[in-house]
Amino acid sequence: MTDIHPGQRVAVLADAQNLYHSAQSLYSRNIDYSSLLDKSVADRNLTRAIAYVVRADSPDEETFFDALVDIGFETKIRDIKTFGDGSKKADWDVGMSLDAVTLANHVDTVVLCTGDGDFSRLCSHLRHEGVRVEVIAFKESTADELVEAADNFINMSDRQDTFLL
Template sequence: MTVSQPGQRVAVLADAQNLYHTARSLYSRNIDYDALLQEAVDDRELTRAIAYVIRADSPEEETFFEALVDIGFETRIKDIKTFQDGSKKADWDVGMSLDAVSLANHVDTVVLCTGDGDFARVCRYLRHEGCRVEAMGFEESSSEDLKAAVDGFIDMSDDSDRFLL
């Protein structure tokens, strides 16, 4: 669980693709980003909130991006890449990791909203540098490596009605 103290400076980095696909596959629902941000901040001082999203040219995505901004997130938007063989790729792992490292000297806690185990190494690095690291994700699809690498893990499945629309 979190060890929240008033005045603690927090950066919240949300891996929107990971959260979206997990919520859709487990619950056939969407993420409530307002509830996510409130839980991540937990009465501490929000320094930055960044949502990493993919533009896939679906009609409702601009409304979604605008809603994230209204909630308090900065959006980092990347276009989906389609390769010659028809496969598609888009992820923000490197960008999120670089932002986490860049922000670590300006905050007390970094909250990664993802279950992606690729972030375990950056979590260990941030902790080694003296930054508290928390993760929020769904237990069923969150990497054991990630959970072992953070100071606290919030299982969004414990209160799925709060975190899902």
């Protein structure tokens, strides 16, 4: 595996729901997506930045989606699904994974901004394909198997002033 170097092509995939809920439950704060993108790219060549978001009809969400675009993220938006029993579901695991696998041939590094352990198998696959995988998330809400599966892990809790508004 290669280390970070300036010529690397990087894709940043941000699981906005996972990050939002972690930041809220741990610190009652929001994510600074501008800093997140900046630190993810780390003076390398950004190929693509995608934020996976869920529309839940909250008042400020369109403003948030627009802000992500202004920062440099492409947004992929999914509506929240409510089931007959009242439960709700809206996750992007499959979509993020498919995008990561598709981008693997075009980048040197994939940065996953999520603590979701479901992505540990994706990390193993990408690394097997020769892609460096970095994970940026809050250690307290990140699955151990995800940390272990990545080439590098950045704990957002260690740098709250950087990653939180």
